[in-house]
Amino acid sequence: MSTVVERLAELSQIGRGENGIDRPLASRGDRLARELFAKWARSHKYALTQDRVGNVFARRSGARDDARPILVGSHLDTVPTGGAYDGAYGVVAAICALDELEANETRTEHPIEAVAWAGEEGARFPLGCLGSSVFTGACDLEKTLSLADADGTTLRDALASRETGLLDRVPIREETRLSAYLEIHIEQGPVLEREGVPLGIVTSIAGQRRYRVAVQGTSGHAGTVPMARRGDALCAASEIILDLERAAIAIGETVATVGMFVVEPNAANVIPGRARFSVDIRSPDDAKIDAVESALRESAGRANARRRVSASIERLEARAPAPMDSKLRAAIARAITAMGERAIDLPSGAGHDAMCLCRIAPTAMIFVPSIGGKSHVAEEETAPEDLERGVAALTASIVEVDKFVI
C-alpha cells in the first residue's frame, strides 16, 4: 500500500480546477486541506495544535517529552494554477514519516511534529512564507493578520470565517521553540532528473527580494494623442521589464521575474495610464541580488527621466541566502547512505519555509526529482517510487537527527 501516493491523490482533489489546483491561504480549499491533515493526525492520535495564522502541528511524543520537538513539514497552499506536489508532498511525507515511526515502534528522544505551514506561496496575501515568518518571529503577528488580499479582505477576517478559517476544536499553540527543522520538497528544477540521482541534499536556499513597482503615466484616447506626447505606462513598464531581464542574464547565477502585471484602464482604445507589477530577484549570492536591484532602480530612473511617467519601486521583502546546517546535512547523508541510496548536494533556487526556520534552529532539506523540472503548473509531477523513497529518507533522517540535536 502506497500511503504517500494515496494521500497526495486525496489532497490534490481539494481546490482542483480546470487549470490546476488553486488553494490559496485561508480559502475554502486551504481550510479543507488543513482538515484533511488533522484527520490524518487524529487517526494516529497525534496531538494537534494550531497557531493564529493557521500553521497546524501534529505531534508524536518522544522519550523526553520536555525536549524541544524536531519539526518536519512544508506547506498546503498552492499558486493559482498549481500542481499536486509543491508543498503538499512535504506535509504528506512528514505525516507518513510519523506513521512509519509509529508502525516500526521507533522511539525517538525528541517529540517529532509534522507541520503544515500557512501561506508559503504568497499567492493571495502579499507575503511569502507567511506562516513560517510569523512562527519564527520574522514578521509581526498583528501586522500580518492585517494584510489584505486583492479584494480587500484581511487575513484576520479570512481566518475568522468558519468556511476558510482556523480549525474547530484544535488548541492554539504559543510555543515556538524547536530543536531542528527538516523539510522534504520536490526539486522544482531539472538537476536531479538530469543527473539521474533520486535524492538531493540542499546546500543553501537562494536569497530572494520581492518588489512592487507602480508606473503612473497618463491615459488618453488611442487615436488622438501623438506618440511624442504620450505618457504610456505600459511602454515604460515594458522597458523596465526588459532591462531587468538583461541585468539578470549579464550578472549571472541570478533569476529575475515579473510574474504579476496589470494595466489600467485596460481598454483597447485607451492609452494605459497606470501599470503595476511584481519583481522577484533571487540568487545564492546577495551581492548579485544587489546588482540586479541597482539595475532595476536605474531603469526606473531612466523611465522617469525620458518618458512622461513616474515609476516607483517598493521593496516588500528581502531574504538573505539561507545556508543549510552542515551537521544536519551530514546526518541526512548518513541516513541515505545507510539505506543504500545515492544523493547529491545542490542549491535551491526556490524559497521554502526552511529559509525562515534556519534563522532560529538547525535546518536541512531533502529534494526529490521533478519530472521535466516543472512546478507551479498542473503538470508538476514526481514518480511514485521517488515519492516513497523520499519518505523513507526523511524517516531515516529524523532518526539520525534525533540522536544528536539538543
Add this chain to the structure above:
Amino acid sequence: MSTVVERLAELSQIGRGENGIDRPLASRGDRLARELFAKWARSHKYALTQDRVGNVFARRSGARDDARPILVGSHLDTVPTGGAYDGAYGVVAAICALDELEANETRTEHPIEAVAWAGEEGARFPLGCLGSSVFTGACDLEKTLSLADADGTTLRDALASRETGLLDRVPIREETRLSAYLEIHIEQGPVLEREGVPLGIVTSIAGQRRYRVAVQGTSGHAGTVPMARRGDALCAASEIILDLERAAIAIGETVATVGMFVVEPNAANVIPGRARFSVDIRSPDDAKIDAVESALRESAGRANARRRVSASIERLEARAPAPMDSKLRAAIARAITAMGERAIDLPSGAGHDAMCLCRIAPTAMIFVPSIGGKSHVAEEETAPEDLERGVAALTASIVEVDKFVI
C-alpha cells in the same frame, strides 16, 4: 445671447449621471435628445424627416429645391461616461447654423439639412457609426436592425418602443442623395490648444486597424528555471510592445497603442506562461499602417525565433483612412480667412460619421479645441467662445460650399 452654449447645456441634462452622460442609441435619453432636436427644428419650421435607424434630419429649403441637400451634422449618442460635447456639439452647431442663415435671410442654392446621426459611438449595439453606415449603404438596414445589445434587445425592438424609439409624427425619409457633407466636432486631442489656434480643418480621418496578439510561452517557477531556459511570455510581449512603439515613432504620422494587456497566471512567483494584448494602429496614410503592421509581424517573428515562445497576431478590423475633400477643405479655409480667423490643417485620430459620408459625397470636417485634449470623459470641455466661433465658421463654410457643389 449665446444659443449654442444654452442649447448644449439643455441637451447635456439628458442622460446625465454621476460619472458623466450616458445616452446610448435608442435609450430613453437618446429619444429625448432627438425630441429636443425636433423641437429646435420645429421652432423655425424646418422640415423634419427620420429614417428607420433613427437618423433625424431638419431641412431648410434652398433656392433650387430639387437640388441635392448639403448635410451638416454629427451624433447625439454618447459613450457610457461621456461628456457634453462629443457629437452633441456638431448637431447643435448645425441647427444653430441653419438659424443663423435664417436670421440673416441668407438664401442658399441647395437645401441645407441639419442631421443627428444615430449611434455613432457603438456603445450599446456592436457597430460604430451605425446611423451613417446604414444611410450610406455600408451596412444593410435589416441586418443592422437585428443587432442585439448586451441584454439581447434588438435595435428593431428598441426603435419600435414609444419610450426609446422613432419620433412621433415625423415622416420616414427614403432619400439618401446629397451634394456634400460638413461636420464640426471637438478635436478630442491636444493639438489646437497647444498651437493656440481656435479652428482646425481636418485633412483626413485616420485609418484604423485592430489586432489581438497572443504570446504563448512556458510558465514555471520564478526561482528554479534559469534565465537561459525560460519562455517568458511577458518579456517577449514587452519586446513586441517596444518594437511597435519604436516603429510608430520612426514611421511617423501614426499612433500605435496597446491598451488592453493581460498575463497568465499573473502570480508574483510564476514566470508568465501567456500574455494577450490588443493592438490599435491608426494613421491618415494606409501605407504607414501597413509599415507599422509589418514591424509588428516582424517583431513577433523575432520573438518566435529567439525566445521560447509562440506569438500569433489576429487582425480584427481594418478601416481605410478617409481623406476629406480638397475643394471643400479649400472652401472652409476661404470662409475662415474671410472671417478674419486662423485655422490649421490636422488629421483626425478618432473616427467620425464623416468617415462614412465621404464614401458617397464630398465631405469635410472642422475641429474646435478640446481643453486639455480630453474626451469621452465627464470633464470633456470646449470654451464657449470656441463653440461660438465654430458655429460662425460652419455657417460661413456652408455658404461657401453652397456656391460650387453640384
